[in-house]
Amino acid sequence: MITVAKFTRMIDGDKQDYQFLEHLEREYASGVGERLIQALQALDDSLSGYQVTRLEHSLQSATRAYREGADIDWIVSVLLHDIGDRYAPYNHDQYAAVVLAPYVREQCRWVVEKHGIFQRKYYGEHTGTNPNARDQYVDHPYYSDAVYFCEHWDQLSFDPDYPNLSLDYFKPLIMEVFRREAFSPNVLQHKIQVEMANERVATKRNNAV
Ligand SMILES: [Fe+2]
Numbered sequence: 001m002i003t004v005a006k007f008t009r010m011i012d013g014d015k016q017d018y019q020f021l022e023h024l025e026r027e028y029a030s031g032v033g034e035r036l037i038q039a040l041q042a043l044d045d046s047l048s049g050y051q052v053t054r055l056e057h058s059l060q061s062a063t064r065a066y067r068e069g070a071d072i073d074w075i076v077s078v079l080l081h082d083i084g085d086r087y088a089p090y091n092h093d094q095y096a097a098v099v100l101a102p103y104v105r106e107q108c109r110w111v112v113e114k115h116g117i118f119q120r121k122y123y124g125e126h127t128g129t130n131p132n133a134r135d136q137y138v139d140h141p142y143y144s145d146a147v148y149f150c151e152h153w154d155q156l157s158f159d160p161d162y163p164n165l166s167l168d169y170f171k172p173l174i175m176e177v178f179r180r181e182a183f184s185p186n187v188l189q190h191k192i193q194v195e196m197a198n199e200r201v202a203t204k205r206n207n208a209v
């Protein structure tokens with residue numbers, strides 16, 4: 001039994017080294033949910049100028065999804081959709097999509113990955129960027145989902161008076177998603193399109209609060 005890899009160059013490692021490291025990697029990967037909760041907390045101290053912090057914006061977006069009856073993949077994806085703001089300000093959408101990719105439905109990953117382009121609809125004309133850049137995806141099966149995501153969850157979630165749910169409330173959902181088997185076909189659900197709003201679930205949730 002070893003407690004540290006024997007090599008200093010990867011080429012010199014043997015089976016014992018790599019089995020030992022693989023075990024540690026699996027253990028470390030199981031903590032990703034916890035680390036992402038910390039990353040969300042750190043969004044309270046990012047991009048300024050809006051009336052809400054990036055954490056508040058994320059919670060507000062996710063709360064809207066929750067109250068509309070969205071499923072767990074949507075809620076967690078919405079919660080994390082701006083997680084890249086701190087480290088990838090010019091491609092924060094792709095950053096979040098890469099983090100989510102092994103753990104959520106392909107549909108949600110795609111929408112998060114493209115949300116930056118779709119959001120331009122709301123401000124492109126004021127910044128000299130093309131508000132219709134989203135049109136390139138008009139024939140994509142998830143196009144309407146990305147439109148809905150931006151219209152109903154993202155672009156309107158900058159309201160300091162909105163009564164959002166707390167990060168604590170969402171923690172169990174984050175933990176559940178990031179404990180899934182990474183890249184499992186059951187998780188990725190290739191080509192499956194799940195509704196974003198579900199009235200029956202929404203009514204149940206809203207009556208329970
Ligand atoms: Fe964003």
Ligand SMILES: [Fe+2]
Nearest residue numbers: 057081082154
């Ligand atoms: Fe956003």
